[in-house]
Amino acid sequence: MTVIGIVGLPGSGKSEAANVAADMGVPVVTMGDVIRQECRDRGLDPASDHGRIAQALREENGPGAIAERSLPLIEDELAESDTVLVDGIRSDVEVEAFREAFGESFLLIEVDAPFELRAERLDLRGRDDMNDETGESLTDRDERELGFGMGKAIEMADVTIENAETLAAFQRKVRTLLREGAEEIER
Numbered sequence: 653m654t655v656i657g658i659v660g661l662p663g664s665g666k667s668e669a670a671n672v673a674a675d676m677g678v679p680v681v682t683m684g685d686v687i688r689q690e691c692r693d694r695g696l697d698p699a700s701d702h703g704r705i706a707q708a709l710r711e712e713n714g715p716g717a718i719a720e721r722s723l724p725l726i727e728d729e730l731a732e733s734d735t736v737l738v739d740g741i742r743s744d745v746e747v748e749a750f751r752e753a754f755g756e757s758f759l760l761i762e763v764d765a766p767f768e769l770r771a772e773r774l775d776l777r778g779r780d781d782m783n784d785e786t787g788e789s790l791t792d793r794d795e796r797e798l799g800f801g802m803g804k805a806i807e808m809a810d811v812t813i814e815n816a817e818t819l820a821a822f823q824r825k826v827r828t829l830l831r832e833g834a835e836e837i838e839r
């Protein structure tokens with residue numbers, strides 16, 4: 653059994669790593685789904701209330717709340733598949749929740765790409781890499797994510813995958829790591 657978590661700054665390539673897993677038949681549990689479900693349970697619209705409900709869940713049930721609520725979803729997938737990938741980890745507290753639940757079977761992967769490449773890939777060009785739709789610059793977004801504890805989560809990673817070359821090269825690295833990581837833990 654292997655549970656693989658993915659961390660990295662905005663635009664580093666976390667979703668692309670999850671896509672590789674899905675293409676390999678590895679189920680992907682997205683922690684955002686927990687928040688979207690909670691929005692619906694509270695009669696709210698996930699599109700507009702996602703951020704507020706994520707914050708409310710953490711305030712009401714502690715900083716590990718979203719990780720805790722994703723555990724049953726992961727366990728359901730583990731009933732069918734030896735490896736499951738978890739996308740959406742935002743903090744060290746969440747990493748600790750997964751380490752507690754899965755012990756040595758939890759492998760944390762960091763995806764890393766330089767700021768300029770992340771800005772380019774997120775199509776944020778011009779002054780201070782501002783996103784015209786949200787009015788938030790990539791610098792601000794990085795700071796917001798680091799404020800949640802993403803920096804500490806990244807420091808806890810077991811493996812780093814660099815994503816500074818082509819998408820095909822990155823996909824190859826992720827495929828290799830998904831295969832080798834699983835084998836290593838089974839040994």
Ligand SMILES: Nc1ncnc2c1ncn2[C@@H]1O[C@H](COP(=O)(O)OP(=O)(O)OP(=O)(O)O)[C@@H](O)[C@H]1O
Binds near residue numbers: 662663665774818819
């Ligand atoms: N090596 C690469 N070459 C070119 N484009 C890439 C590469 N890696 C990722 N991208 C593209 O960059 C964008 C950001 O990648 P992705 O969505 O995987 O990042 P993320 O870490 O999930 O970001 P976020 O935190 O914003 O959800 C996507 O459009 C993706 O297709």
